[in-house]
Amino acid sequence: xxxxxxxxxTDLKQFWSSRTKRQxxxxxxxxxxxxxxxxxxxxxxxxxxxxxLYSDVSRAEIGRIKEELDVLGVxxxxxxxxxxxxxxxxxxxxxxxxxxxxGYPNTGKIxxxxxxxxxxxxxxxxxxxxxxxxxxxxELANLIKGVEGVKDANVMLTLPTQSVFLNESVQNASAxxxxxxxxxxxxxxxxxxxxxxLVSKSIPNLSTEDISIMNQYSEYFDLQPESTGxxxxxxxxxxxxxxxxxxxxxxxxxGTMVGQDKVxxxxxxxxxxxxxxxxxxxxxxxxxxxxxxxxxxxxxxESFTGNGVIAGGVPEGEDPSDNRTSYxxxxxxxxxxxxxxxxxxxxxxxxxxxxxxxxxKIRDIGIQVMVEPPNVNDLSSLTPEVEDDITSIxxxxxxxxxDKSYVPQDVTDEYWDSKIAISTQVFNGKMANVPQSxxxxxxxxxxxxxxxxxxxxxFLLIAYFRNKKxxxxxxxxxxxxxxxxxxxxxxxxxxxxxxxxxxxKQLEKMAKDKPEEFAKLLRTWIAED
Numbered sequence: 001x002x003x004x005x006x007x008x009x010t011d012l013k014q015f016w017s018s019r020t021k022r023q024x025x026x027x028x029x030x031x032x033x034x035x036x037x038x039x040x041x042x043x044x045x046x047x048x049x050x051x052x053l054y055s056d057v058s059r060a061e062i063g064r065i066k067e068e069l070d071v072l073g074v075x076x077x078x079x080x081x082x083x084x085x086x087x088x089x090x091x092x093x094x095x096x097x098x099x100x101x102x103g104y105p106n107t108g109k110i111x112x113x114x115x116x117x118x119x120x121x122x123x124x125x126x127x128x129x130x131x132x133x134x135x136x137x138x139e140l141a142n143l144i145k146g147v148e149g150v151k152d153a154n155v156m157l158t159l160p161t162q163s164v165f166l167n168e169s170v171q172n173a174s175a176x177x178x179x180x181x182x183x184x185x186x187x188x189x190x191x192x193x194x195x196x197x198l199v200s201k202s203i204p205n206l207s208t209e210d211i212s213i214m215n216q217y218s219e220y221f222d223l224q225p226e227s228t229g230x231x232x233x234x235x236x237x238x239x240x241x242x243x244x245x246x247x248x249x250x251x252x253x254x255g256t257m258v259g260q261d262k263v264x265x266x267x268x269x270x271x272x273x274x275x276x277x278x279x280x281x282x283x284x285x286x287x288x289x290x291x292x293x294x295x296x297x298x299x300x301x302e303s304f305t306g307n308g309v310i311a312g313g314v315p316e317g318e319d320p321s322d323n324r325t326s327y328x329x330x331x332x333x334x335x336x337x338x339x340x341x342x343x344x345x346x347x348x349x350x351x352x353x354x355x356x357x358x359x360x361k362i363r364d365i366g367i368q369v370m371v372e373p374p375n376v377n378d379l380s381s382l383t384p385e386v387e388d389d390i391t392s393i394x395x396x397x398x399x400x401x402x403d404k405s406y407v408p409q410d411v412t413d414e415y416w417d418s419k420i421a422i423s424t425q426v427f428n429g430k431m432a433n434v435p436q437s438x439x440x441x442x443x444x445x446x447x448x449x450x451x452x453x454x455x456x457x458x459f460l461l462i463a464y465f466r467n468k469k470x471x472x473x474x475x476x477x478x479x480x481x482x483x484x485x486x487x488x489x490x491x492x493x494x495x496x497x498x499x500x501x502x503x504x505k506q507l508e509k510m511a512k513d514k515p516e517e518f519a520k521l522l523r524t525w526i527a528e529d
Contacts (some may be wrong), residue, residue, distance in 0.1 A: 026463060030456055037449055037456075050077055050086040053095055054105055056151060057083055061105045068104060069095070133157060140202050144177065147195060149185035154178040157203060173206040175199050179215045189224055189233060196223045235273050238360060243267045246401065250367060253393060258386070262372040262427070270364035272403075282351040295345040302339035361403040367394050368421045376426045387422060394420045 016024070054065060059082045066085060069076045074095065077086040087095055099105075137155045144153040156178075160171035177199065181187075187195075196208045213221045247267045254263045369390065375381035398419045408415065511518040 023463070023467075026459075030460055033452070033456055037453060041449060048075070049089045051089040051092050052079070053085050053087045053092055053099075055079075055084040057085075057105050059083065065099065065104055068099065068102065072098070133159060136203070140175075140199065143198060143202070144179070144195065147191060149182050149187060149191070150179055151182055152180035155199075159203070160205075171205070172210055173203050174210040175203060175206060175212070177211070177213045179213065179221075181215045181217075187221060192221050192223060195221070235271075235360075239269060239271055242271070242362070243269055246365075246367075246397070250369070250394070250397065254369065254371075254390060257389070258371055258374075258382075262374075264370040264427075266368040268366045268368075269362055272361045272363045272406075273359065277354075277356045280351070280353040280355060282349075282353065284349045284351065285346075295347050296343075297345075298341075298343040300339070300341035303336070305336045361405070362401055363403065363406045364419070365398055365401050366419055366421070367398065368423075369394065370423045370425050370427075372427045373424055379424050379426070382424050387424075390422060391417075391420060394422075 019027070053076075054062070057065075062078065062082060062085050066076060066078065069085075069087065072095075074087055074091065078084075079086055137157055140157070141153040141155045144150055144155070154177070156176045158174045160173060177195075192213075195213060196211055199211050199213075200206050200208050208223055215221075246269075247265050250265045250267065251260075251263065254265065371382060371390070373379050373382040395416045398416060507518070507521075510521070
């Protein structure tokens, strides 16, 4: 065994001494890299990853949970601040169930479970009312914690005492709520309304006017009236939706023309939210070419022929000498008289319309477009033909979007040009048109380490095969030298031999000692002939 180890050591020394300086450096560097990678992988793959088991819990409760975990033999860490405890990530779900069965975390607050655990005949009315009030406050606080953005909640209720007399008016309850909200979280109107309704429906005789809600920053959350807040919010949402839809259409169309990352579109609108309701009573003919439909017709015809008293004389009550006196004279009583009267009642179309106009109309619209030229070093590379096409597209969108009642009668091209602004600029930053992709499940450094290992393995394989090739070449050289030495056989009789006899002896010896080499030599001569 000792001789074998000595031989292995000797072979290693001989192998190392026969290597060049570059090969030695390569071997040492590869070994160092492999050891370093192995150490890194061992560190990251064998280390314990901790996750929060409970957060934002009182320090006393954290201490009790820590003791329970020590009894269970689970390693744990206390986070800075003393309000959170960390355990191995792969055991979080298991420990949550185990500790919940043991009653952790126990905040010490009274809830409805207190009645089932501590009910007794010796409880007085005052004690019962106090426990009931504390339970209502705890349960209501737990409900509020379920709202997004609320970390913790404290509720103070004031319940009026019920009178034994029926004629006395029932007093209203009141509620004061302190919220511990997440930093930077902004509650929407819907969330605030939900908080007020949640508290109001949980307590009898509690209206929203008797509820006060504030956070740890002394910010009050007031309930907005229905008549103003909802209408304004709806109008603003409708305005944003219209502008966003127009912007997407223009962005898609122009992006197809010049490139999605070479155009930026902004759309602004002026919307009239006035809703008009009117009645129209219209009358029109039944048929334009006819006299419509006659409902009733009355015709009166009178005629007279004969003699009568001659008309003349002075009007009664007038002075004959007055120049203003008028009278009629006649010299004959013969005459004809005829009178024709016709009355026709025609039927017409009577139209009654109750019209409710659209709740919104676009009074004005403005489209601003920034285009990056194909050659960022030459702003004039965007040809006028492309600009004219963009202008025509935007004018068409503006013409079809603005309500016709707000367009002047004598509209000109300058009017439509004033609604459009096109700017050619070089973009310093690109807008992201697609959402950011989520990070892969496997960390990036694992792929990097894998790639480095593959490169090292390939490099080592190349060096190994190169060394094997060199060793084979050296062995071939040694064999050739041995063959040369074997062929040079001295004659023991010291006789002078010719070149042909010497070659014959060498061939005979080669055929006897190394028949394979001799066969190869023969095949070579035959092939040459």
